[in-house]
Each structure stands twice: as structure tokens, then as C-alpha cells.
Amino acid sequence: MGRGGQVTVLTLPAAEPTPGSAAGDAAARATPARRRGAAAVLAWLGLAPFAAYIALFLLLPTVLALGSGLFDSEGAFTWDNLSALVDPVILAGFWSTIWVSALTAVVGAVIGALVCYALLGLSEHSPVRRAVDAAAGVLAQFGGVMLAFVFIAAFGAQGVVTLLIQSVLGVDIYEGGMWLYDLPGLIGPYLYFQVPLMVITFMPALSALKPQWAEANLTLGGTRASFWTQIGIPVLAPAFLASLLLLFANAFSSYATAAALVSQGAPIIPLQIRAALTSETVLGRENLAGALALGMIAVVALVMWGYSVIQKRAARWQR
Numbered sequence: 001m002g003r004g005g006q007v008t009v010l011t012l013p014a015a016e017p018t019p020g021s022a023a024g025d026a027a028a029r030a031t032p033a034r035r036r037g038a039a040a041v042l043a044w045l046g047l048a049p050f051a052a053y054i055a056l057f058l059l060l061p062t063v064l065a066l067g068s069g070l071f072d073s074e075g076a077f078t079w080d081n082l083s084a085l086v087d088p089v090i091l092a093g094f095w096s097t098i099w100v101s102a103l104t105a106v107v108g109a110v111i112g113a114l115v116c117y118a119l120l121g122l123s124e125h126s127p128v129r130r131a132v133d134a135a136a137g138v139l140a141q142f143g144g145v146m147l148a149f150v151f152i153a154a155f156g157a158q159g160v161v162t163l164l165i166q167s168v169l170g171v172d173i174y175e176g177g178m179w180l181y182d183l184p185g186l187i188g189p190y191l192y193f194q195v196p197l198m199v200i201t202f203m204p205a206l207s208a209l210k211p212q213w214a215e216a217n218l219t220l221g222g223t224r225a226s227f228w229t230q231i232g233i234p235v236l237a238p239a240f241l242a243s244l245l246l247l248f249a250n251a252f253s254s255y256a257t258a259a260a261l262v263s264q265g266a267p268i269i270p271l272q273i274r275a276a277l278t279s280e281t282v283l284g285r286e287n288l289a290g291a292l293a294l295g296m297i298a299v300v301a302l303v304m305w306g307y308s309v310i311q312k313r314a315a316r317w318q319r
Contacts, residue, residue: 065297068290081291090272094295096183097268101251104190109244111191112198116206119199124207133203136196144256147189151261155180155188183267189257194247201246205239242310249303253296269296 069081084090115132122129154161157174165171179185209232217227255270266272269292276289 061293062297065290065293068287069294070290071287081287082294084288084291085295090269090292090295093267093269093272094299097252097270098299100183100186100190100268101248104187104194104251105244105247108191108194108247109198109202109240112195112243113202113206113240115195115199116203119203120206132199136199138196140193140196140200143189143193143254145260147192147257148260151180151185151189151192181261181263182265183262185261186258186268189261190251190254194251197247197250198243201243202239205236205243209235238310242307245303245307245310249300249307252303253300 070079071077085094119129119132153159155173156162157178162173165173174180213231214227217231222230253270255274258268258271259274262271266275273289273292273296276292
């Protein structure tokens, strides 16, 4: 290299981290970590609509019920509103709501379980099985004014079924009074959506019974009756009880059908909440509706807690 000559500088590329080196191991660990972080962010974004739905229709009403039930009109904490829960009229309303919900839940669970048992012998792809599944999904959500209109048109004072029974059998089903528009009239409409709901919730548990269990029972000298008494019923009992509690909570919190059917009085708690919200004064307490809502929340929360406990046990047999 002489005077005035060019000097060429060669830059060597940086060495890539080899898999066996410390830098290579760190890079290998960082890439899955970044992917897991991105997947977690996407998962939370996917849950955002559901979280907004829960916040708007579950958490916000609960907060409003607490605010109106535990505080007075001036914002001061008080127990006076909750004292309405021991009023004889309110206790009678809770009792009426509980026994109607329990009755329709038990009857709906039994009828729905029998329907599921009848469908068990059919293939999942059979037209009858598909038709029943589709009908159950639709009828379980059929309620409110439409369902009330159906029962009024069929079993009302001038309903089709009422006039048919009167003309053919000579029996007046309303000889003792117009029970359709009172508390007993809610049993039929409630069963209308309780039975399909039982079919939806109980059919997966019944379908999870393994044929190998029946074969093992026969191999050991058992009978069809012993299979159900020793294996089938004990295995299905948690799922049946969980579905029963779900049906009870569904009937206990139902409002639209009762509001459209019962025009006079408030025999159940949801209708008493409506009366408290639309009346200027109820039993001298302005926030009675919030106290009643708190009572309903407590009952439903207890039932759903029992449902979750039983469902965890039932999930072991549905895997």
C-alpha cells in the first residue's frame, strides 16, 4: 500500500446465533413467548363483545339493584328497604314464585328426560332427531307476548280448545273461575319452554353414556334394569339435577310471559317489581323494587352456584 493508494475496508457480517449458544437459546425462547402474548391479546379482544354484554345486562343491573335497595333517595346507606322482604305480602310473592318455578322445573325435567330417552335410540343424523333438536332450540326461546297470545287463543274463555272441550265433553274448564289469568295459568306456558330447555341441556349427558358400559354389564350377568339402577341413573343424576336447577332459575326469573298473561294483581316477584317501579308508593318505601331485585339475585345466585357445583361433577362423565 503506497502513497495515495486506496484502502479497502472489509466489514464482516455479524455472526448468527447458533442454536447451541446462549443467544440462540434466548431467541428461541423469545419467539414462542411473543406468539403466546399475541394470542392472549387476540383472545381478550375476542372476549370483548361478551364482556361488554355481561357488563351491560348483568353487572349494571346488579349495581343498580344494590344502589336502589341499600341506599335511600338521598344516597345514604339504609337497611330499611330490605325490611320489606319480611312483609307477608312479599313473602307470599316469593313463595308463589318458588313453588311455580319448582313445579314447572320438576315436571319439565321429567318430561324432557323421557323425550331424550326416546331420542336415544335414533341416530344423530336421523330426520326425527334433527327435527326435535331444531324444535327444542326454537321453543325454548319462545315466550313473552307471543306465548301468552297462543294460550289465550287456545285456552281462553273463547279459545279453540276451550270451546271444543265444552261442545264435545260438555265440560266448562272455567267453572271455578278464570284460572288462566292467575297464578295457576302460568304453569302451562312455563312448561311450554321448560321441556325444550331440558331436552337441550340433558341430551348431551344422555348421549355420553358409553355402549361399553352396557356391554360390560351384560357380560357380568346384569340385566337392562340393573344397568340403569347401578350405572345409568347414578351417572346421569348430577346432570339431571344440574338441568333441574337451570330450569328452576329459568322459571324463577321469567317475566315477559307472566306480564302479558296476568293482567290483574302481581302473584309473583317479577310482577311485584313491575308494580313497585310503576307505582308512586308501595308499602311506603320508594326503593322496594331494588330490595325485591336483591332477593331474586340472592335466590338465583344460590341456585346457579349449586348448578355449577353439580355440573363439575357431571362433566367428568361427558368427556
